[in-house]
Amino acid sequence: MAAGAHADPKLLPPEQAFHFSARALDDKTLEARFEVTDGYYLYREKLKFALDPGMAELAATLPVGKVKEDQFFGKVETYRGDVVVRLPLPAPAAGKSVVLVADSQGCADAGVCYPLTRQKVTVAVPEPGKGPGPVVEAVPRKKYWFN
């Protein structure tokens, strides 16, 4: 019997294909980062950020993606490689931790798409005048190096 429904054994789970991390640049700004593995892409319009609790969507200036002409949806922008997004904090959080929630959705060139994937990181926000803080990964890379 064939295993895993004929999936390419190299097909990564979305959290690994779209490696998410974030850090605080200063007391007012977070920086979110998706490292999109070669052979995968993310949809720009599906990228959403929020703080938990509350889950109000954060105002984000998303970088311009590569425009793909989709026969059903028209122009669709996609990201490959690194995607870096600056996120202004909606309320002062100096010296506190915030939980950043990122929703993303993408596909593999191998011909499969993943459903919406939610990833979370807890970021320590520095005191005013300090920063940037350390990078926090949603799924630490060392955890899946040997998988």
Add this chain to the structure above:
Amino acid sequence: MRWTLLAAAALIAVAAGVYVGGARVDSTASAEANAALVGLALPDASGKEQRLDQWRGKVLVVNFWATWCAPCREEMPEFIKAQAEYGPKGLQFVGIAVDQPNKIEEFAKEIGLNYPALVGGFGAMELSKTLGNNLMALPFTVVVDRKGQIVHTQLGNLKPDKLRSLVTQLL
């Protein structure tokens, strides 16, 4: 004696799992997951509940898809062709869309879908996981024989040649 019997039973089970009605079974779905699929009831895009067992006795091709999934959309014209060609011989495609009903309807109209498109939520993705779609990715397609036994599962596009050879074997 007891162990010999057990071993024989296990061998028969393996053999039965691999060959059902002459078609090679290459699905890892458990009996429970198989039963859950063929007993599934989901609303269609108009909200009417559709049960998969209404097509019992037909060869079923259950395709998990979404309008936002480009590889899913690419293979659907081929499914439409196969439904038109083999439908009268007992083939039934059923789409389970992980999507919003209005988008499903719009897309179904646009491509002239000639088989039902049911609306599946996260539960449908969870079901596909039990059928072998570990990553819950799309498209994911399950071929069920006339007896209700899953004989093939496919993550990613089900190539036209593969689809035809599977279907003609089972019809």
